[in-house]
Amino acid sequence: MISLSTITALLCANSVVLASAIPKGGKRALERILDSSLMLSDSSIVESIVATLEDASNSNDTCGSCINRLAIGKSLALVRPDLIPESFENWCVKTAYASNETCNTNFARNTIHSGTTGSNFADMLQLMDPFGYDGTLYCHYKEVRLCPKPVTPNITLSHLWPPKQPRHFVAPEPSANDTFNVLHISDFHVELDYKVGAEANCSRSMCCSPHSVNRIKKESEGSYRGVWNSFYEGSYYDDRNMSYVKGKYVDIFQNSSIWAPATTFGNYQCDSPEVLINSSLNSISEYSNANNVDFEFAIFTGDLVDHDETRYTDYRLTVESEEIVLRDLKSRLKSIPVYTVLGNHDNYPYGELGQEGYGFSNKFTWNAELLADIYEDYNWLDAPTARYARKHYTGFAVDTKMGLKVISLNSNCFYRRNHYAYWNATNPDSFGQWEFLINELVQSEALDQRVWIIAHIPPATDGLPLPSKIFTEIIERFSPYTIAGVFFGHTHYDQFNLLYAGNGSHTIENVVNFAWISQSVAPFIGNNPSWRYYKIDKKTFSVMNGFNFYTKLNETYNNDGNEPIWEFEYSSREGYNISWPAESPLNGSYWHLVAEKVRDDLSYRQLYENYSKRWTPAVPNCSVVGNCLTDYCTLSNFNLDDFEACVAEVHQ
Template identity: 30%
Template sequence: MLFAAAAAAAAAALSLAALAGAQSSVALGNATFVAPGVFPTAAFDSYYNNATATDEQPQPVVTNILTGQPFPLALTDPNNIPVNDTADPRTFPPSPLPPSLASPLVQSAFAQIVSIANPNNTGWGNNSNCARCLAGLEVAKALALASSQSVPTLAVELCNYFKISTTCEQTYGVLALGQVLAQVLAAADVAGYDGQNICNNFVSGAPCALPPPSPLNMTGYFAKPKPANATAPAPSGERVKVLHISDFHLDARYANGAEANCTTSQCCRANNNNVHSPDQVLLPAPRFGTFTCDVPYSLGLAALQAIPAVTGAAFDFTIFTGDLVSHDPENELSQSLIEYTEASLYSLYKKYLGSGPLYAAIGNHDSYNQAEDAPLALGDQLGQANLSTQFSWNYDTLAALWEADDWISSDVAAQARAHYGAYSVARPDGLRIITLNTDLWYKANYFNYINMTKSDPSGMLRFVADELQAAEDAGERAWIIGHVLSGWDGSNPLNNPTNLFYQIVDRYSPHVVAAIFFGHTHEDQFQIFYANNATNASAASAAAVAWIAPSITPLTNLNSGFRMYEVDGKTFDILDAHTWYTNVSTFPALDNQTAVGPTFHYEYNTRQAYGTNISWPATAPLNATWWHRVTEQFEQHPALVQQFTTYQGKSSVLSPNCTSDLCVAAKICYMRSGSAPLGKLCTQGFGSVQ
């Protein structure tokens, strides 16, 4: 068989050495690991509560690295969750009128937009819904230019009128997204390309069709032409271990026994119930977590204890592809919660994940407001310098944490502070690690809807290209690490920047780019990049592959998992990969005892699971050519896509089947799509198993 169909079941009975086969030359750990049933109090120096109690989650004392002060218990107290962040400053673009003088303008703008949206208001032409949306944006922009601080008032009034949310003030008010909307409206071309994208993505019903990608002119973009002999180096035979973790999503406000089947927002919270049973908990939140919630400390520490036990530890280094913070609603987030989670988890990574450095990328939840990061040029565009530095607190915090843990040097930390939290490390072994802040191509980031005809208004991709050129000049290989994937089904990233990224990968593959890594989806996936924008997607044109990691969080309907790579110590190609998971459906049975915690199982070996029917040398890497041949096997044997789907959800009992011809074809198409424009060409609706 192509797949080791019984790999997950056999893992408990067979040694990992047998599962990995003779091809593996690294020492692995135990086939399974049973976490302790009691929380490991040595994880933190002190606690606000009894960390060994089983009726509540631990509340550790965590220190802010920039101030040296501990975060207060009130920040994470599950019984008193803040309604809005009132401490951090709100940043608005300059405008002539304060809110006290702009009330008539707000009411006029509100009346105009309501009138424009009225279906009885005729005369908008054949594309009436799009025209109405763009006209409404122009009215809102006029208000933003006249009185930017009045935009939140308008946003809340419109939200209430159109019943967009039941928490309009908390979500769009001055203490939440109101100031972000004001900046974007003031700077964006709302009547043109920017506005069409805004209406397509953020307005109910997508009244405007998604505009096509802008023409991409690469003339003069690269400092040098691609070398004629641009081939990947031959394998060296040396193997090292690299750990890949992603999407931890720690929920420090998790409440044991709270409603796990809540109606809206973040479940397993004391402040959120099921509206159909407000006085009774329908599904109590287990101590170690559940399918509908983020990671409590109990599950997080179980995973961190399991990683060295099952992998054999001794990683050369670790990569983390983002998302430390829980999926809180906008009004419950704050700058302090982001800083707390960053400080907490990076200290735990340092303590539990071994001697090698950890290289991290920012996730869309590792920011406040969630997913928001502004281009540095915004301050110049709107004439107010602090608009360019409004997210610097986060870059400063992350750089300080990474440097304090001896993962990056002071020079690299300075680079991270200046480059949206992204950086490049030229390791002494010949590998260049390049991280990027993918908020700058994520479609949920409002700031990306400014100057959208440009493929790289932030300069982030110019940074990546320059670093790859430096790697080429130095004879180095490179790994690119980000959070939001650049392609798959095209539902997460934006067209223009990922189109440009695709061309950058093509230019520097396969001789420089050894591998690319993403997270974000919480699922086990991959995507292939081809030469010439995939005009002929074949084994011969396959140039690079992106590995999309499973998540620690079980949200939503997934098991919790992580991966370790066997990497050629000279070429830095991936030679094999091993994935582990824990079965979340077993967690409720662990509540009424303290003898054991979650059990982590070996799930599968990538080379064995996907490569049995592929003629491929045992020492050759699992590169883009190999992965394309895997997709060819999927085409020849469609039933094999079901096994891929099982692994996609980390063997979750809740993952749907993929047995229809439509599903099989769609998933193969996603696997061959490394950019948003390519992913959008695939049949939609099969990208996720959640």
């Protein structure tokens, strides 16, 4: 039992604004909570808050309703954050604001057994300004555009770097055919409960797990009997010699309720069984040995954990997924250093990460400590660098043996699904990550050292506007002299993002830099598993070429459980038939020419889509009206605001 006199003052601060938006019945409910003479039980407080939220939402003004709910929630969160999850979940279910499952996912209290995000929502409410930029930003991106997109604050961090000197506007010239190789892999998404014979044509989310179902009752025998035959349960690769061991055949057609049974090495509607991940890693080792291609180091741009629904994802699964995949990487790549980043799935709960110094980071330090320990144990990072990663969201900067600096960033800091990114959102660097990046770049520029930046999420894909603006400014300031490469994952597609000078004109003269976006090993959704490596100039660390490899996953459906066949797909220099000097790196100017071809020529647009999804049956036909419309927007924009403006123009 508590007195709500303390809540009174907090709610009164918002009462003037609320009063104009809440209907009469809602005002009475709010007055009940504001009555400081009441001594209410927790259940009574929750009941009153639910009624107030319900009335605050009873308006055609979706934006105002969303903001008022945040204000009510903030007032409660400041004194009883523990009641936020129950209050908002009950309101969500009672008003059918979303499905019961979505209400639970978004608002229920999270535990080690449940990755629901209500506790993180409560944390956010305590610190955010509902009536300012924070609230409008949240209601636009997190609540499916209930508010119009707010204007991105005109804020910069340029005071943290020195003026750009004339020589810094020119990239150094590469050496004469003196190169080394770097491996790039991304988005494994191990599905630890992948089950051969499980439903691969399920009604929700990721399929091929024991709980996958198709909600439409199957009335007749499926069309896969006699066509698909790769149903070998328990297949694996022996860690001692990397040899493939085929498992036991399962007669999956005895289960007449399955529409499409999951086969041994995966399905386009599923994440990666571990046997597929190890097949990809073995293909890398085999190619390296057969072709005398040594890798100086590897970069992994995030996402170890699968896409399963929140109710099937817990703390144990997250830890186990991270440990297993990193172990597999180490066992196959041996002494090759692997520089990694965290993906949005590599957190628990999904996508969440709290800033250091504001009372919530202790919820997430376990992950940084776990991963930094692994990086150090595997000799991927030395002790001082691992120590930094433990305290800074697993981010780090490392000088490779060749002299290149690799800077690893945690892109969950600017991920739009991260609740903690919505409080004090006008602060351009609440995580301190940009200052870290700038300091490293300033230091390298002074030493004439070239730098690679690796992160998971491209800012134009799933970022937020202000962090995207700051990131763009940093890349522009230190390109092309210092930044030799930027590398992302996340989309699962083979893509790139161009960055043009600030005036926004997409001309070859205005190209500043670009980012590689690596294809995924995971087939979800509709992609062939793939990996690539780069040929790197030893002097400038610029990419001279990229070589892409893939396997046709659908050909493993009927190969009697045998190993996938990994094939060379294309080289980045020759794949688009662009005339380009052999001695020049594949820089932003090269990819500008590719992007123009994709924009102007249907055959190039189709070729890009083929490469993007690696020739799967799911590749769209770009000659069909409405398909492939935003491809050029994706390729030609690094900044989120620019990308969204481009897409809006396409759809006008």
